[in-house]
Amino acid sequence: MRLIGKSLHITAVFFLLLMTCSSLLASADSHYASKEIKEWQIKWVHDPGDNGFNVPAPDQGEWISTGADPGMTELPNGVSSAWTRIELPAFKYVTPAVYIKTLYALHVKVYIEDRMVFEDDRSYIKDNFSLLVPLSADDDGKTMYIWTSTLQDRIGIKEPAVIGEYSDLVRGYIKNGLIDVILGGAFVFVAVVLFVCGFFLDREHFHIAASLSVVIAATGVLSITYSPFIYTFYSSLGALSVIFLDLGLLSLLPALTYLFENIFGSGRFSIIRRFRIFQTAYSLFCILCMIVNTLSGNRFVEFYYFVSATVIGFIMIIQFILLIAYVIAYSIKGNKDAIIFAVGFGTAALTGVSELIWYYVKSGNYDLFYWKWALVVFILSLIIILGRRLALNHRQVVKYSRELELFNNELQRSEKMEIISELAASVAHEVRNPLQVTRGFLQLLSEKSSGSEEQYLSMALSELDRAANIITDFLTFAKPEFEQISILNVQDEFKHIESIMLPLCHLNGGRMIMEAGEGLWVRGNSSKFKQAFINIIKNSIESLGDEGTIHMIAYGVGDKVYIHIKDDGEGMDQEVLNRLGEPYFSNKTKGTGLGLMVTFRIIESMQGEIHFESQKGAGTESVTMLPLADAPEGSGSL
Structure with a gap:
């Protein structure tokens, strides 16, 4: 039986090795690596009537050669549409496709020669597209035309396009932004749990827990709604996602300042409190502008984009600088919470300010990416601060309870001593006098007694002396003053x-x-x-x-x-x-x-x-x- 078992085991291992080698050989024969397309051409659309219905002729208009290496071409004044032309290389893929990770536009049409293969039009301000365009084997060497239109200051392809097997490219297409959704969902869940647990805390710690939960929830909402995953696979929720994106940002900033105020105070001249009031008022103003713009069908979109993006960016920079200055001041004084806050907030602020500066340097042609991971560090530091506060509060309660127990024991002891003292003071003198008289008579009788009577009288005198010593102790206790x-x-x-x-x-x-x-x-x-x-x-x-x-x-x-x-x-x-x-x-x-x-x-x-x-x-x-x-x-x- 053991020989049969070993034989079956060896046969199974050999069969698995054979199948693995066969699949590797087959994949080596049939699989071709993906290729990057780093160069393309772009033509600005000056005709307002060009809605992308007709693919321009190769020799029609001026085509500008560009690509991923030199960066995006600056959008001319008065232009809001462009054609992009990509020459597809020769390929031998079984199921070919083109993957464009980042394409800036609000309205997109994709053609292979004169055949339309993709179209999407967004009625909301989120111009980050992620495209996976399936091709056919007959598209080998053909030209892809992409018509893009926007209302913002950026347009076109940001990164190299990739051509390859559909099964390979679809994984990157699905993963693009998925981690942001998972991270944001985790943040929202933690915020809800923290907010519910906050009701079991005292008032001071409830304010900290509540503001911290708002900060975490707003960060989670920002991570989800900023992710291209939502707009790629749930484009019908795009308008709602943009609204939640703005609400998350507008609630995060004042909540963060309020949390700082709860932990460290209002600061000198109540600057932190006043800045928090200003942020709250400005956030309410931005929400009002958002409501007006939404109800008017985006008629005031440019003004709203200015107050809710450009101005907010400068306010964030001021906020980060202000809080960092106070944190440094508190850290120098040896405040441990300030040191922890400085590490977390310093990481988030430095990352956020750096990305914002780079965003303005690139004229908006940059997608903020590292801020969410820096906020993870910051949120962890805030949770540590709250945990330290709760642990310190618990130790204080335990200390107070122990002191209270000692005080109660001391009080009971004092009450006992007081009762005994009063009893001793009132009784001892009255008892001592008859004892002394009794002892004197017994001593006289013992001098005239003999035999067993003398022994009994001696025992009586001994016990009277013992009683007298006890009374002396009572008097000493009742009147310890010297x-x-x-x-x-x-x-x-x-x-x-x-x-x-x-x-x-x-x-x-x-x-x-x-x-x-x-x-x-x-x-x-x-x-x-x-x-x-x-x-x-x-x-x-x-x-x-x-x-x-x-x-x-x-x-x-x-x-x-x-x-x-x-x-x-x-x-x-x-x-x-x-x-x-x-x-x-x-x-x-x-x-x-x-x-x-x-x-x-x-x-x-x-x-x-x-x-x-x-x-x-x-x-x-x-x-x-x-x-x-x-x-x-x-x-x-x-």
Whole structure:
């Protein structure tokens, strides 16, 4: 079976190679390459009654030799029609045809000798024809006559005519301008999607999205209606296409200025806004002229062509120069949107101005081509700017939402602290007095007791002392203001704290290392300062287990004093870390959660900040930041 499969595979490959070689040999025998016709003759029609019905005799009138290389012959004054004579070369094509990519005229008649093979008459101002004229085998060596008539300043063949097989030439004939239609359709689709999405944006970004969608849609309409494809294959829509071409241009210019105004502002002396108002008014004037000219049957076509083409061209040049000047000014100031806009608009403006200048230099004998691709770059830059604005706005919203969440958490914490503070202030003093009286009587009874009674009384005294400590914490939290404020030397305070906590640390199998720089001074109450850090260090000692190390580090940076208390104990997970400082929250079985709450309140009263960093199994570190105070007189500090 495998041998049969391989045999069939080899046979199929051999058959395909044979067929390919045969087709190549056949095409080599029967196919002839296309030829360019670069020379022809032209005769101006001075007789107004010559409507192209009778082909002129070869020796009738003066024929001027011209062609594609020297360029188009200038149209004389008072002349609006011409005959073009092309001598067809000898050919051996099976289905011959002549392809003329660009022919300027409004009315065209094509003859082979005296036989008419093509005629078209346009009632609208679009003089760009693309012709594919089929021939017969009998037309070998004959003469082609083309009668052209126009109302504009250009007429005749622009580029070399091509003679060849119809099947070869028809591909170029169909492709001529097709890419412009595809590109324009894509622009219009993107504009519609962008405009619909704009309704989901805020007002500021909606104006940008709406004006950008108008710019993109107008560019798409210009690309479609300027393409010769529409007028070649849909000539019945030609008049409507010309109207949409003008509407696209007249809406593009003010929309572009309005978009620029929305992104960068009105400019100095509101020049951008005033220029946009002028453009809008002039565009409305041109639309009014278009309506009048259309309703009058093109009676005012020359005036309308002047205001909607010639004058608009100069306005575009002024607009490009104005916007480029402002973009350069904004770019120098470091505006990123301006830099992106400068790249895109600079490309489009430079291309557009160059083509417009070349159009006027050539007296209108030039079809604008590169502008649409430059506009692609420009539109991409505008989309990038809008995307940056939306992304920046999204980041701002996220930032505000996070800040709002922090503010809400802080507000809830403040409300909790306020409630606890009021409760502590009103109850603590009332509770402490009876506790002290009760403790005094129990202590007297314990001195006269023995055995189990003494043990019970000792436990009662211990719990009363614990209750008194809790009440002290309440009072400290309720009234964190310091009765005596002085300038504290952090190094001296930590030496005292170390001497107090070192026995407890050794008792739990740990050791303490203190690194406190000299010349570190803070404002506060010595007793409260010690209480705050004793609470932190005590928690670190209790987390060490059998052994471990506690580092106490203090140093100054700028106008701040940083104090780190770091241990290598059991650590905490993120959930526990987030709840530190909440009242009544504690990891310890006998803890009340008030110690760290008091610590937070003391540090806060000293205009400082404190936060904790911890990882389960890797220890905990507290970082306290306090304002650096000036050294007291006589301290010897620099």
